[in-house]
Amino acid sequence: MDESIYLDEARDPLIIAEGWMKDGKDVAIATVVETWGSAPRPVGSHLVIDAEGNFHGSVSGGCVEGAVVTEAMDVIGSGKARMLEFGVADETAWQVGLSCGGRIKVYVERLG
Amino acid sequence: MDPYVLKTLNEERRARRAAVLVTDLGDGRDRIVREGDHVAGDLGAAIANTFRTGNSQSVEAEGRTFFLNAHLPRPRLVVIGAVHISQALAPMAKIAGYPLEIIDPRTAFATPERFPDVALHAEWPQDVLKRAPLDSYTALAAVTHDPKIDDFALKAAIDARCFYVGALGSRKTHAKRVERLLALGAGADQIARIHAPIGLDIGAASPAEIAVAILAQTIHAFRSRGLEAKGAVA
Numbered sequence: 001m002d003e004s005i006y007l008d009e010a011r012d013p014l015i016i017a018e019g020w021m022k023d024g025k026d027v028a029i030a031t032v033v034e035t036w037g038s039a040p041r042p043v044g045s046h047l048v049i050d051a052e053g054n055f056h057g058s059v060s061g062g063c064v065e066g067a068v069v070t071e072a073m074d075v076i077g078s079g080k081a082r083m084l085e086f087g088v089a090d091e092t093a094w095q096v097g098l099s100c101g102g103r104i105k106v107y108v109e110r111l112g
Numbered sequence: 113m114d115p116y117v118l119k120t121l122n123e124e125r126r127a128r129r130a131a132v133l134v135t136d137l138g139d140g141r142d143r144i145v146r147e148g149d150h151v152a153g154d155l156g157a158a159i160a161n162t163f164r165t166g167n168s169q170s171v172e173a174e175g176r177t178f179f180l181n182a183h184l185p186r187p188r189l190v191v192i193g194a195v196h197i198s199q200a201l202a203p204m205a206k207i208a209g210y211p212l213e214i215i216d217p218r219t220a221f222a223t224p225e226r227f228p229d230v231a232l233h234a235e236w237p238q239d240v241l242k243r244a245p246l247d248s249y250t251a252l253a254a255v256t257h258d259p260k261i262d263d264f265a266l267k268a269a270i271d272a273r274c275f276y277v278g279a280l281g282s283r284k285t286h287a288k289r290v291e292r293l294l295a296l297g298a299g300a301d302q303i304a305r306i307h308a309p310i311g312l313d314i315g316a317a318s319p320a321e322i323a324v325a326i327l328a329q330t331i332h333a334f335r336s337r338g339l340e341a342k343g344a345v346a
Contacts, residue, residue, distance in 0.1 A: 005188045005211055007125055018122050021115055029113050033137065033170050033179045044168030044181045081140045107179065109140055112115045 013057030017048040017111060026051040027111040028072035032059050032104055036087070039102035047106075051076050059106050060086070072108050081109040117142050121183065128185035128247050132162050135179045137170070164337060185249040187275070187334055188213065192237055192265045193256035194221035197280070200323035201253075202230045208327060210251070215240050217261060237265040251276035251330045253310060257285075263292055270302040276333035278310035278326060307333075 009015050013029075020027045030047040032039070040061035047065060049055045049072040059068060064086045075082055087103025117133070121144055124131040134155075135142040145151055151159050155173040159180060162169060166184045170177060189205050191198045194216035205212040213231040216222040222234035233240045246252060252269035254262035257280060266289075269277045279289060286308040293303050311325025312332065 005128070005186045014118065014125070015122055018118055021118070029118075031135075031179070031181065042168070043170075083137070107135070107137060109113055109135075111113050111118060 011056070013046040013048040016056045017046075020048070020050050021111055026076045028075045028108055029111055030059055030068050030072060030084075030106050030108045033083075033107045034105040035102060036104075037102040039104045041104075047072075049073070049076075060104060064104070064106075068106055068108065075108045075110050079110050081107065083107055113140075113142055117144055120144055125183050125185075128249055130163060130185060130249070131183045132159050133181040133183065134159065135181070137177045137179055164335065185247070186211065187249050187251065189251045189253065189330060190215065190246065190265075190269075192216065192252065192254040192262055193280075194218070194223075194227060194232065194234075195255055196319040197255050197322050197326070199226060200320035201326060202227060204323055204327050205330075208331065210327070210330065213240075213244075215265070216256065237261065237268070241265065241268050246272035246274050248273045248275055250274050251278075251333065253278045253280075253326050253330070255280040255310070255326075257281060259289065259292060263289070263296065266306065267293060267296050267298055270298055270305060275337055276307070276330045277305055278307040278329060280310045280322075281308060283309065 007015060017027050017029055028049045032041055032043050032045045035043055040063065041059055045059055047055055047057045047059045047068055049069050053069055053073065055065065055069055058065060068084065071082055071084055084106045121131055121133055130147040132145045133142060134145055145159055147163050153173065155178060158171040158173060162180045162182045166182050168181045170179050187210055189210045189212045191201060191212060191214045194214050198214050202212055213233065214222065214227060215233045215235065215237050217234065217236045219234045222232050224232065246269055252265060252274050254266050256262050262279060266277065266279055279286065281289065290303055307329055311322055312328045314325050316322045316325040
């Protein structure tokens with residue numbers, strides 16, 4: 001557990017997103033906005049993605065990051081935000097692996 | 113997300129100031145609300161709740177859906193005095209999620225043997241607090257009983273608007289302390305914020321029990337931030 005009272009700048013997704021932006025990269029930010037059941041990451045958690053598919057942070061502890069990154073590439077292209085839902089009730093979500101029993105809603109938006 | 117909003121949000125987070133990022137999930141517009149900013153209506157009430165609990169949430173207000181992302185600095189607890197109470201308080205605070213630092217210039221007290229795995233400063237509070245200033249997301253408990261060590265830190269804590277300030281000592285001891293703090297230029301209303309005798313009144317007798325009382329009072333102060341003014345907390 002990280003016990004520092006200061007931001008861990010090397011690992012903080014929002015700091016990394018700002019750095020990418022300053023480097024002239026296109027960036028998408030994914031945010032967990034709702035959870036039900038045993039979701040692995042709390043509401044407010046971020047995954048940040050650049051146009052090459054590099055990412056930092058996490059919205060599900062590894063279960064659905066792959067799918068979010070794919071959607072994020074589209075969001076970077078179109079500039080239109082998307083709301084994604086993953087859960088065991090959803091066939092696709094099961095395929096991408098949120099097998100932990102929870103459901104999550106992830107908002108994906110482009111930076112700028 | 114607006115690039116300027118992200119830049120501002122990161123500035124607030126780096127400076128250990130609380131902020132809530134409000135995103136309209138319908139049109140994607142976002143803005144930053146700082147603690148103490150006035151926002152009217154149901155949305156304002158939800159934002160106030162988000163600041164207090166630190167829990168991010170989606171809310172319906174004014175016929176729209178907003179996502180409120182809480183960015184609260186991590187609260188820290190600074191203890192003046194490497195004493196018996198602090199030895200019990202250190203592991204308890206860690207478990208409760210309040211990183212703790214101990215400051216005591218008396219090198220016989222502030223030893224790593226007595227305080228394994230604790231951020232320990234065998235220096236005067238004046239020197240340590242110059243490097244790592246107190247802020248409103250810091251709690252300070254002064255437990256040395258020695259005015260030479262405690263007083264400066266207590267004055268610094270009330271000046272920095274620490275969310276909790278506590279000082280060990282009887283009512284009689286505290287009355288003398290009040291006189292000294294007044295002489296240092298502290299206001300009577302500022303001094304009234306100091307919890308003395310320290311700790312929730314649970315009848316604590318042993319050092320470990322006093323540590324529980326201090327930690328409980330710290331948590332209460334943190335979770336009721338901003339409520340005192342509204343009379344919601346006794």
